[in-house]
Amino acid sequence: xxxxxxxxxxxxxxxxxxxxxxxxxxxxxxxxxxxxxxxxxxxxxxxxxxxxxxx
Numbered sequence: 810x811x812x813x814x815x816x817x818x819x820x821x822x823x824x825x826x827x828x829x830x831x832x833x834x835x836x837x838x839x840x841x842x843x844x845x846x847x848x849x850x851x852x853x854x855x856x857x858x859x860x861x862x863x864x
Contacts, residue, residue, distance in 0.1 A: 817863055
């Protein structure tokens with residue numbers, strides 16, 4: 810059986826507030842760590858969120 814192409818990842822705030830988003834990513838086409846600029850509700854502004862493993 811083949812491996813799944815999409816994997817679940819966790820996007821964690823780089824500001825260290827503990828906020829995170831859960832999303833999917835295609836592991837075959839995006840081999841490096843995903844970084845997205847999203848809204849952090851604790852800071853009430855947009856910051857970078859970096860990929861981390863789901864525990």
